[in-house]
Amino acid sequence: MSAARSALLPDTALSDTRALAEQLSAQLSPSALQWLSGYLAGAAAHKRPLDADSSASDSLPVTSTATVLYGSQTGNAKRAAEQLAQRLGAEGVAVNLHRTDAYPVRQLKQETQLYVVISTQGEGEPPDDARAFMDFLMSRRAPKLPELRYAVLALGDSSYPDFCVIGRRIDARLSELGATAMHPRGEADVDIETVAEPWLDAVLAQARQQTGAAQTTPLASVTPLRTATPSRHSRERPFAAEVLGNQRISGRDSLSEVRHIELSLEGSGLAYAPGDAIGVWPRQSPALVEAVLQGTGLDGDTQVEHKGERLALADWLGQRRELTRLTRPLLAAQAERGDHAALKQMLGPDQRDALARTLDEWQLLDLLQHHPAEWDAPALVAALRPLAPRMYSIASSPLMHEDEAHLTVAHLQRGHGAAARWGVASRFLSQVEEGAQVPVFIESNERFRLPADDGRDIIMIGPGTGVAPFRAFVQQRQLTAARGRQWLFFGHRHRRDDFLYQNEWLAAHQAGALKLDVAFSRDQTDKLYVQQRMSEHGAALYDWIENGAHVYVCGDALRMARDVHATLLAIAQRHGSKSTEDAHAWLDALAADGRYARDVY
Template identity: 55%
Template sequence: MSASPVPLLPPGQPLSPDQAALLDRLTGGLDAAGLWWLSGYAAGLARAGALPAVRSIAAPAAEAVAPPTLAIVYGSQTGNAKRLAESLASQAEAAGLAVRLLRADAYPTRELKNERYLVVVISTQGDGDPPDDARGFVEFIAGKRAPALPELKFAVLGLGDSSYPQFCEIGRRLDERLAELGAARLLERGDADLDLETVATPWIARALEVARETIKAPPRASVTPLRPSAAVPAAPTRDAPFAAELLANQRITGRGSDRDIRHLEISLEGSGLHYEPGDALGVWPVNPPALVDAVIATLGLDGEQAVTIGPDTRSVREALLRKRELTRITRPFLVQHAQRANSDLLAGLLAPEGAASLAALFAQQQLIDLLRTYPASWSASEFVAALRPLAPRLYSIASSQAVVGDEAHLTVAHVEYAVGDGASPDSLRWGAASNFLARTDEGERLPVFIEANERFRLPADASRDVIMIGPGTGVAPFRGFVQHRVEAGASGRNWLVFGNPHARTDFLYQTEWQDALKRGQLHRLDLAFSRDGIRAVGHGDATPPKTYVQHRLREHGRELFAWLESGAHLYVCGDATRMARDVHATLLGVIAEHGGRDAESANDYLNDLQSQGRYARDVY
């Protein structure tokens, strides 16, 4: 038997061959965030004297002084903030700066008082909520335990969606609070919309420039890689997606349902893409052709006229099909359109006192409704430039790769509805990606990529119980969870709480769940069909209340708390605006009632579960 190869190390390195082999094994499976954390951890040990000083062959023989560290903390719901933070960390390290990169829920808040240089990259979830992995971090900084920070220099990059009134609210609050605590800004806050690069790319470049000027980096030693680099084919990414074949496109709601929910099976064969239960599949959509034609006709544009988008030139119709957002109204566009339409009503919506009406407009109308209700003159190039770039949509993967191989399954609600009386063909409205997927035929190809979701993972200990709360299409990742645990032979119990309007037409994956229950692969199934309890009532009769998943949780609160006390992991997936908030409030009530706690300690209990990775949400 041949000896194991020893990793390549720079001449004069202080490690023995055995230590080098251990280091190689340790670092071999780490991702970028893990490597950044490890480097900061090792540097901290060296500063504390826990490890012997390591001499660099390029350093003079003098007492080592720990360089100032740039801490980069990110809070991310869909992965965008994480990706930007990693990019900044990589560039800063390449510039010779000592960097510590941490997810917000891994950041030791007790260390904030000693921090000197801090960059926060954080998204706003929905309309003004922090991402789940940053709730504790945001609450600490906003709360009374936050220390004075006169020595801290900081910068905040906020990410958001300008179709919500509280655009980048969490970034704004953190920026103001850090300044209130006495910290000084390295540079002004950045507020990035869904077209991230427009703001994020120049902001990161400026942040790097300021950091290099402010933090004096020591001379850099030359380092030989631990292992020789080999050419590896680039895996598909968000910006270079894989053209995946659609294998199946099946409606899984019954006849008579007012919902069109699809089960899609997509081939990843030949892509090299891999995913874990809890990850998402990103899809680049093409806007509904009928909607594009309606927008062109409403504005009186020539669909074949050439327009320039960045370095590309294409027709107006192609630009609106593939490059611009048409199903959502954004605040920046509304500002411009209000000026062109000379509308006092739109101007009033944009004033602070019009916030509630503005939120209703964003929620209830699409771009075509705005253009028809408030006519204005636009040239083709100005109109295309004013629209937000089309962004990919992320869908929770409804399968385990350990079971389905080179496939990814999705559960997608096709958004299609009529406005007004619904009589006109022009009354139909669609969701961009859901309509794109619904009208894609089997055998056609879709541009896709994998978006990892490290916050939404099954427990490493397969003996742990899991509680899965997923009404509607929120059940998607739990199909993958159960598949994966069955395949792995997990001994922990599986409890699913599912809800939808009607049992007869809307019980998604009904036969699969019933079969899993019969086989003992699903140990408990609680259902909430909200409209089945509503009967025809006469004049003066009270309408029975609707039953949702949170009501089932409250009914079975004693068992729920007992599962949590015995170490169960709790997962929630689905609508962020109502369901997730109602479920969160119900969980607090269950913990308070059955755990004998007041409201504050119930909140601490749930926060502790989240910090342990035992309470995870995938909400949208």
């Protein structure tokens, strides 16, 4: 601060201002702080300077107000939205940042500048926190929006057929309601930055032009306040976590190999809460890399330069590229290079089911074997999607296991010998030895948190490895002497080989700290699943929920989570005497209140 400015702001005022800022930073959430930083930047642009020469204020830009909405299942859309809000604030735009389930939809008709960052999940579904917003926007209740200017950044995964479909639907619906697009929709794959960064630069250039900031002295960059010193490690700068233990916890006769892995976070500065996830940067199996090189006839020692980086082809394939997930763009490239009519037909609009099966069941090796084509090394590197980290729910409480994070990992594998196919991260983690290092970071999951009131009951539904976060929940509530009851529904194939963490659950149950219901689908003639156990106890489940219990679901999104959702609706209709419409409204209200949370994948 200049001497002239300091003279006009007494030391006591500076002290009071600093104290107020510190108090706010300690009390507000990161999202609220992001909004506040943008708001203050906009307010500062409107203020007349405090010095005697007030004429300079006439040249300051006129600011606008923008709303940034995000819907995020894994945190990617949230990060992109926060970055957008911060950078808009630095351009002198007052910003309101909202998660979609916290946005008052009645405000939509008053908006004039709206940015939407939204992901698509599974088979064309919105993230959980955006379901109610999507229902409103697509309904007859949505208002006409002739004054609204908007931009959409859609996030998705091109290994699914409905790539970015939620962003496309929002874009089309806003246009249908009379709004005007400020910038073409961005569609980002899992290598988000490739699309997101140019899109952000473009919309920020428009914001700068609108506020007139390009013709004036730029405002100081706004840095959001934080409640604590952040770790120096992140998704872009992962921590090399030492493996403390790697133990198989499924029986030797189990059809699935499930491993309990313990990682050291000592010295990392990384902190997590129960419900959060660990992001793991895997490496491809050397055997798979060699098989791909043989399948393409390429030399792994060939040097390839791509986007300013030069590596041997084998290193690109082993460390930087997806080999176990196919994408629609890759199928299209293979079809063109090999002139494969069957592949081209599969990409047609009437072949969605066949495309979905191929993307789900095939890997790069299958594509190379069934539909060969000529590739050169640079073209192959450019066509393959960048390798992305994999997320695993943390299966430990930081109170019980200080400076550690535990994972529950199912080794995804099908076939044997030369026909064997596996998941990249589960293969990597299943084979990592004690003492080795794994690149990791923490992925916060604010929507999957224990109740702030420890007197609330919790209902946990987690078949298979979906039980992982509930191990953290039970440990945390044990050490904090939580007063609320706990009810776990767990399911798998066989009790003898697949009862993950059996001793821990039984000990908690016998101590009266855990109500436990299990379903082992293959231990009887008729298959039995957790949703059937839920139906059997429907009256008690409904009573728990009506008396304030929080419901958590973790696991497979495409089948289990849908079946559990349908079961909860049926329970509300049967034991709450609700109509179909009222049951849906009841469950939506639970979700909006944070009492129905899902961590599904």
